[in-house]
Amino acid sequence: MIEQRRILATAIPGPKSLALGQRKTAAVSAAVGTGLPVYIEAAADGILRDIDGNQLIDFGSGIAVTSVGNGNQRIIDAVSRQIADFTHTCFMVTPYEEYVAVAEELAALTPGDHEKRSALFNSGAEAVENAIKVARSATGRQAVVAFDHAYHGRTNLTMGLTAKNMPYKHRFGPFASEIHRVPMAYPYRWPTGADRCLEEAFEEFVALVHAQIGEDNTAAVIIEPIQGEGGFIVPPDGFLTKVAQYCRDNGIVFIADEVQSGFCRTGDWFASDHEGVVPDLITTAKGIAGGLPLAAVTGRAELMDAVHVGGLGGTYGGNPVACVAALAAIETMREDDLNAAARAIEDTLTPRLKELADRTGRIGEIRGRGAMLAIELVSDQGAKTPDPALTAAVNKACHARGLVTLTCGTFGNVFRFLPPLTIAPELLTEGMDILDEAFDAALG
Structure with missing residues (x-):
């Protein structure tokens, strides 16, 4: 069983993932993109472990797929x-x-x-x-x-x-x-x-x-x-x-x-x-x-x-x-009443997202329900101007710190949060700490 904690053993992506990425380039169509080019060897609940020994907090669930967590017995x-x-x-x-x-x-x-x-x-x-x-x-x-x-x-x-x-x-x-x-x-x-x-x-x-x-x-x-x-x-x-x-x-x-x-x-x-x-x-x-x-x-x-x-x-x-x-x-x-688990995730994430919105002034709206939440990033609150550049920068900073995040939206300016419903509460809190750091890094 994978210990439910984040580990940064190398830079993200690490040398083994970079090498495997070269094999991908030679063998897989360039049309198949990857958001975070780390190659996973094992996973359980809220943690993904890559071939370099890094353990990443999973806020994506394979795009809402592994809701019951990897490693479900x-x-x-x-x-x-x-x-x-x-x-x-x-x-x-x-x-x-x-x-x-x-x-x-x-x-x-x-x-x-x-x-x-x-x-x-x-x-x-x-x-x-x-x-x-x-x-x-x-x-x-x-x-x-x-x-x-x-x-x-x-x-x-x-x-x-x-x-x-x-x-x-x-x-x-x-x-x-x-x-x-x-x-x-x-x-x-x-x-x-x-x-x-x-x-x-x-x-x-x-x-x-x-x-x-x-x-x-x-x-x-x-x-x-x-x-x-x-x-x-x-x-x-x-x-x-x-x-x-x-x-x-x-x-x-x-x-x-x-x-x-x-x-x-x-x-x-x-x-x-x-x-x-x-x-x-x-x-x-x-x-x-x-x-x-x-x-x-x-x-x-x-x-x-x-x-x-x-x-x-x-x-x-x-x-x-x-x-x-x-x-x-x-x-x-x-x-395991995962409906209640989803509502508990919302109760944990929403206050932190509101604090982040108040602190940065760059989040136009927090929306969603349960463990399907999102924030829409804007450069101007009044004009509601979409800010895909900031969204991409924050996403990159999250990845570098070992948090798997996903973006979406017609204008490319939305963060979506889709953690496994079985994720440990302390990983949710740590993930939000990382998101705070990523915003600070992206905003300079």
């Missing part, structure tokens, strides 16, 4: 048993109980008490793409509505849904047709002020769908209840409820993309639970299986069963090893 035991039994048959050829058990858990955990069905895939992008397929098949309509600042994946269809050009869409078009974009309810940057964001954003959404698409042509509206790569944007309370009701009133499928926000990350099983919103379809991945590739579309039985037999699936979708990892991860979340 339930997952290790379940995966070991499953590998010894069999690793793959393809569920579409000869099925197995593990896939069914995951679908049963999803039916029980996702919002709503209606009858549900699930289909399993490998990645969040696959889940989103298949949710669109379901919506189009069930409604007989084609148009799909997505929001500004959205991120839904890197496949051709999901790139079309994603709002940000660089690095996700640049020179990869043309994209799938019948995708339409509307403004996101972004309180911090709403032109007439945060207090008017809810009503005006909803009214603009309704007007644009009516005038430019037509309700009867719209198959689905897809939204992240808390936007991820776009900057952890949290819409005002009531916005999701209004959009979901509008969809119900017009026979439109309401899709909640909970790939990043699902599975206890926000202090609820799903971010939709915060407002009691019940999506027609919900997409999940990332934190579902403790680091193994698994994703799902879960939704109303009449929608999921509307697709013809054979219309959903994939060779590796619902791989049995990934399924048992998901069952073990869900057991951990339930038995």
Whole structure:
């Protein structure tokens, strides 16, 4: 077991990581970037250990994937048993109980008490793409509505849904047709002020769908209840409820993309639970299986069963090893009450972020819920001018001090905090101390 403490044995990155980086350059496409080029050999809970013996505090969780922590014994035991039994048959050829058990858990955990069905895939992008397929098949309509600042994946269809050009869409078009974009309810940057964001954003959404698409042509509206790569944007309370009701009133499928926000990350099983919103379809991945590739579309039985037999699936979708990892991860979340752990992380980080904002004057907004928090950096509080240069400098300074941090945002000026839900409280505190030092270093 890795001791849960930070160790700086070398500079970051160390000589062995630098040497392995040269091998990467020679063997791996230059298009595959890395945020922090240290090569990890072991990890447990809130610590990553690299090949140079450095131990880094993990505030990223592999982008919200290892929510139950690396080294989770339930997952290790379940995966070991499953590998010894069999690793793959393809569920579409000869099925197995593990896939069914995951679908049963999803039916029980996702919002709503209606009858549900699930289909399993490998990645969040696959889940989103298949949710669109379901919506189009069930409604007989084609148009799909997505929001500004959205991120839904890197496949051709999901790139079309994603709002940000660089690095996700640049020179990869043309994209799938019948995708339409509307403004996101972004309180911090709403032109007439945060207090008017809810009503005006909803009214603009309704007007644009009516005038430019037509309700009867719209198959689905897809939204992240808390936007991820776009900057952890949290819409005002009531916005999701209004959009979901509008969809119900017009026979439109309401899709909640909970790939990043699902599975206890926000202090609820799903971010939709915060407002009691019940999506027609919900997409999940990332934190579902403790680091193994698994994703799902879960939704109303009449929608999921509307697709013809054979219309959903994939060779590796619902791989049995990934399924048992998901069952073990869900057991951990339930038995160890990781929703409470996420809320405790918020209670620890938020006061420190407020102190940092007051001290530096460079944080325009602190937002998020649970262990899905962010700060938006600006050079001018009044003008709210995005400051990607400061964001990059602080990120670099954190890395040099042994703290794994992530940036995001349409304007490249947002820090996102996604620690494992099992991280030790003292590592959270030390991580915030490092963030303070990094700001001081970046600001000179």
